[in-house]
Amino acid sequence: MSVWIEVDLCNGCKRCAKACPYGAVEMKNGKARILERCTSCGACVEACKEKAIQTDVEPKAIPDFSDRKGVWVFAEQREGKLIPVSLELLGKAQELAGLLNQSVSALLLGSKVAKLSDVLINYGADNVYVAEHANLKDYRTNAYTKVIRELINEYNPNILLMGATHIGRDLAPRVSRRVGVGLTADCTELTIDPDEVILLQTRPAFGGNVMATIANRFSRPQMATVRPGVMEALKKTGNRGKVIKHKVSLTQKEIGTKVLEIVKEKKKHIDLSQAKVIVAGGRGVGDAGGFKVLKKLAALMGGEVAGTRVAVEEGWIPVEHQIGQTGQSVRPELYIACGISGAIQHRAGMMNSRYIIAINRDPRAPIFQVADWGIVADLHDVVPEMIGQLKKDQGK
Ligand SMILES: Cc1cc2nc3c(=O)[nH]c(=O)nc-3n(C[C@H](O)[C@H](O)[C@H](O)COP(=O)(O)OP(=O)(O)OC[C@H]3O[C@@H](n4cnc5c(N)ncnc54)[C@H](O)[C@@H]3O)c2cc1C
The missing domain is CATH 3.40.50.620 (HUPs)
Incomplete structure (x- = not known):
């Protein structure tokens, strides 16, 4: 089974080289050449508009799944x-x-x-x-x-x-x-x-x-x-x-196995997936004391506090509160991201939130791409201001 080039038909467009997932097509003197690492997957054959790539490999037939329902x-x-x-x-x-x-x-x-x-x-x-x-x-x-x-x-x-x-x-x-x-x-x-x-x-x-x-x-x-x-x-x-x-x-x-005893984990599992409001902090929060301020804001809004992996690694917040690809996935009504850059691994855990407010000093921070409201400012100014306003509104 193999794949070969009809050199006379090849116009050197490179589509085949781009389509090959194995890097097994190279261009030489304006013509495509198949390398030894070719797996005969057929991606280049489909990509070639000139029909210059030929194969004797039968395409894998897609079975009939019409009886597979539900x-x-x-x-x-x-x-x-x-x-x-x-x-x-x-x-x-x-x-x-x-x-x-x-x-x-x-x-x-x-x-x-x-x-x-x-x-x-x-x-x-x-x-x-x-x-x-x-x-x-x-x-x-x-x-x-x-x-x-x-x-x-x-x-x-x-x-x-x-x-x-x-x-x-x-x-x-x-x-x-x-x-x-x-x-x-x-x-x-x-x-x-x-x-x-x-x-x-x-x-x-x-x-x-x-x-x-x-x-x-x-x-x-x-x-x-x-x-x-x-x-x-x-x-x-x-x-x-x-x-x-x-x-x-x-x-x-x-x-083959028996359950002898069920030992429940002593540590409290924090299920952030059901929280309606989450106030999350990242490196920009600066220290564990900064998280205490975020906690106050979360408490006033009946919400939970969370953090990025950086905040967890710094020891500012326990790992059970981490949001993201290797943390929890959440979809609260409101997610307030404080001092969080918005790395893809973090966004994977929070981008389904209904509304997102981002507070970040850097106007180019990627978190603003997913935020409904962005506040370009120092969170150490904005968060205490929010707490003050909420306390006033709640008559505290
Ligand atoms: C396999 C893998 C899995 C990962 N899983 C996760 C995961 O589950 N969750 C997760 O969060 N990360 C995860 N990460 C890490 C991720 O790539 C980022 O490194 C991390 O999310 C960045 O955290 P951060 O936003 O707190 O920090 P940074 O990226 O350093 O961002 C800090 C932000 O704070 C802003 N800032 C600084 N000071 C202030 C201030 N005073 N006021 C306002 N803004 C300020 C800065 O402008 C900056 O944008 C993972 C990485 C890998 C490789």
């Missing part, structure tokens, strides 16, 4: 309580299903959890697949993987979304491997390509310096995980849904 969400519950990301994903699933003209389904696994079906239906599920078994009470990788694989094989979904929680990060790769499909982890945006009608999965790549969009043409279901707080939960009151019970057979031998 947008599924893994409805993660712990101790019988749904965790917010499950409902957030149902919100996104409604949007995707609308574009595909397909239905939304939730997968509910556990023991005595069927009562949660109403909540899932209320939040947009048209179907709830309920798998109940004593061996599903506490999450165990093999048990959950087996049941989800069975459901996928039986009902052929088109898309499967999971929260990028501790459980989702463990479960999603296992399921994807078992059913032989790819998985895009930690997506920040999901939409449908209107031409190919496939899921476009966007996530930060190369250390967060670029946003990559990934599409899966060759296998189903299309699987993605999304971090908590990235998508918005949409209630669908009055929605009517179907509950479909899945018969589970699970032996201890198949599972």
Whole structure:
């Protein structure tokens, strides 16, 4: 199998060299030349308008997926309580299903959890697949993987979304491997390509310096995980849904592990994803004392305080309060960014906020590109002024 150039037809336009993802086309004396590292991927063949590049490689056929229908969400519950990301994903699933003209389904696994079906239906599920078994009470990788694989094989979904929680990060790769499909982890945006009608999965790549969009043409279901707080939960009151019970057979031998004890983390988990107002600080805040002032502002607005990775590394704020690619993702009504430059890794965690106010001395700071209101000033002047005004308004 190979790729070759019809030299007489080549006009030296370099389109093939630009299209080659492997740098396997070079230009020599105004003509393209294929190098040894060519993988016969065919990108140059498609790019060449002169038909000067020939190949004997058969293009990979896209299978017929017309029987693959429905947008599924893994409805993660712990101790019988749904965790917010499950409902957030149902919100996104409604949007995707609308574009595909397909239905939304939730997968509910556990023991005595069927009562949660109403909540899932209320939040947009048209179907709830309920798998109940004593061996599903506490999450165990093999048990959950087996049941989800069975459901996928039986009902052929088109898309499967999971929260990028501790459980989702463990479960999603296992399921994807078992059913032989790819998985895009930690997506920040999901939409449908209107031409190919496939899921476009966007996530930060190369250390967060670029946003990559990934599409899966060759296998189903299309699987993605999304971090908590990235998508918005949409209630669908009055929605009517179907509950479909899945018969589970699970032996201890198949599972291979036993839960001996559940040790809960002592440290308080700060869930900023549900905060309505966040006052966040970066290097510009200067020290831990500066964060005390931000805390006062947050308290007056009924909000939470947060920070950039720099602020965390400086020890000005605990790591649980970090926002961004390696911190939490949030979407409050109001995000006040104080002394934050707006690096892409930070923006990845806060750009879905409803309104953003940025306070920065540097008018060229990238944070102003995503801000609704920008204040070019020293935060040490602006924040105390805001506190004073709020106190006056609140009669304090
Ligand atoms: C793989 C990877 C993952 C990462 N993950 C994250 C993440 O999850 N979250 C995150 O935040 N970062 C993350 N980063 C780091 C990120 O690239 C940036 O370095 C970081 O966000 C910058 O933080 P900052 O805005 O506080 O600091 P800086 O970029 O130094 O910006 C400080 C800003 O404060 C302004 N300023 C200074 N003094 C004042 C003042 N008195 N008044 C007003 N403005 C002032 C300055 O003009 C400047 O714009 C990650 C990086 C990598 C490589």
